[in-house]
Amino acid sequence: MPDWIVRLNVAPKLISLSLLGVMLLGWHLATARDAFVQGNLSDTELMTMEFNGDIIRDENDNYIFNPAKISGIPGPMAVAKKCREEFSHPFHTNGTNDHGIAHLVWYTISRFSIGFLAAAFVGIFVGVMIGLSPLLLQSINPFLQVLKPISPLAWMPLLLYTVQKPQLTAILVVFMAAIWPTIANTAFGVSNIREDYLRVASLLQFNWFRRLFKVILPGAAPAIVAGLRISFGSALVAVVPAEMLLGELGVGYLTWIEWNNLDIAGVLFAILVVGVVGYAMDLLFNRAARGVGYAE
Amino acid sequence: MQNNTPSEAVSTAPRSAMLIDHVSKSFPILNANGTPGRGTFNVFEGVKFDIREGEFLTMIGHSGCGKSTLLNIMAGFDKPTEGGIIVDGKQVTAPGLDRMVVFQSFALMPWLTCFDNVRVAVRSAHPDWTKQQVNQHTQKYIDTMGLTGSENKRPALLSGGMKQRVGIARAFCVDPTVLLLDEPFAQIDALTRGVIQDELMRMWQTVNATVFMVTHDVDEAILLSDRIALMTNGPNARLAEIIDVDIPRPRTREQLIEMPEYMRLRNHILKFLISHSRRAPAAQETVGTPAAAAAPTPSVEEVCS
Incomplete structure (x- = not known):
């Protein structure tokens, strides 16, 4: 085994990192939502959903879920975004x-x-x-x-x-x-x-x-x-x-x-x-x- | 009061460093539930001897004869039921720098280095000294005990033998009137023990100290002592006799085992110890105290070890 591996005590750190990766991935998969599928929803239903703000139109005029109105537990990406936002102005x-x-x-x-x-x-x-x-x-x-x-x-x-x-x-x-x-x-x-x-x-x-x-x-x-x-x-x-x-x-x-x-x-x-x-x-x-x- | 000159042998004996004057110790007997019962348990009674200036006096006796209790009374840790301890013509009742103790359990402060464990004693004995004087004096005793190089180690890192070297240095460095050694080698392995005994002897001779030691090791007693005091078994233990060790110094273990005088002394002491261990049950009956049953009767093997 190379000397630096022993010195830095790499094994536990590697395991910690991979555990973190697995947890984040699991969290992401558990909270990720599928893209909005129009399916056999009628136009009236779609209009109601759009009116309530559940769905919005993207630049190609297709319906997608409104990212501002997320129900359920947010995923790691949302939390990371929040962190970036908070740390961008820590002294305000x-x-x-x-x-x-x-x-x-x-x-x-x-x-x-x-x-x-x-x-x-x-x-x-x-x-x-x-x-x-x-x-x-x-x-x-x-x-x-x-x-x-x-x-x-x-x-x-x-x-x-x-x-x-x-x-x-x-x-x-x-x-x-x-x-x-x-x-x-x-x-x-x-x-x-x-x-x-x-x-x-x-x-x-x-x-x-x-x-x-x-x-x-x-x-x-x-x-x-x-x-x-x-x-x-x-x-x-x-x-x-x-x-x-x-x-x-x-x-x-x-x-x-x-x-x-x-x-x-x-x-x-x-x-x-x-x-x-x-x-x-x-x-x-x-x-x-x-x-x-x-x-x- | 002229207590510092014992009545017998006034003309020949050198000055007495400490007089143990008819000291008795008894404890109240407790019932099984811890309440005070009837009567008292006499550990020893009427113990009287003096320690001459500059001598090495050793006390030997079975476990339970109260020799450690006597040492604690001499140190001031414990109070005698009767009698008293006289040092320099004055009765002493509290511990002091004039009667330093070397403990069986070493009793080093584990949060201090070896050097600081000794220095704290030097500082207490000489509060008016400068820091440099204190350090020099400390270093001298550290060196004499062969601790050079281990000054900055904590006691936890040291072997039992090294710990006791620090304990001996700490006791000698304040130049006490009498040094009290409470089975100082009991917790040290047999090979190291001999080396430290030699160092103790060298230290004792260089500083002209007066030493009182308690032990149950016959060879150790003969090797180190000028006189050996023999205690009978407890309860009601008494000082049976004090024998002179007429073997010239410096003594070495190799010479000692070939000397007829050594064998004579050794047999004398062993006979005394064995006969007293046989007589022990009879002594208990005559005393008739229930606590006497608690006093252990050591085996012959233990005595000879």
């Missing part, structure tokens, strides 16, 4: 609701980042405080167990009522989605730190501060990062419906706007954008999380 702003795709991505990323970072900060702080004291951990654990499974969206009416501002509510929904796994995992990691490390810390006469930052936090780091990873995922899931329900501009709300426009190709485009944004954020998180962990 037409009034309050029609912002370019780059704006929408930016709104979602900033909303998500503020909520997630605030939750990470508060969650790690609270988790360490709880984890340092077995008594506190045992007494607070029941509350955590009840709060953790509540869907972050369930807090939304209460948050909207309390803070009154939808912008802030959307951020707080992300916060609520992200905080519980971080608290629980941090507390668990801190309370389960190996006795040996604490003994070394006391041998070396570490004060409280050094003990926390040199031993406890690094020792609990893998557990904390695992908690942040869970938080990250649930926050990413929560941000889309939060935008939809609150009408806050972003890639989540884009799906809903396109649905209101009855533009199904637009809906598919928005779903793709959500996926790509989530993937990019996840890559960023993994890049940041690397180096914090250690092997026993």
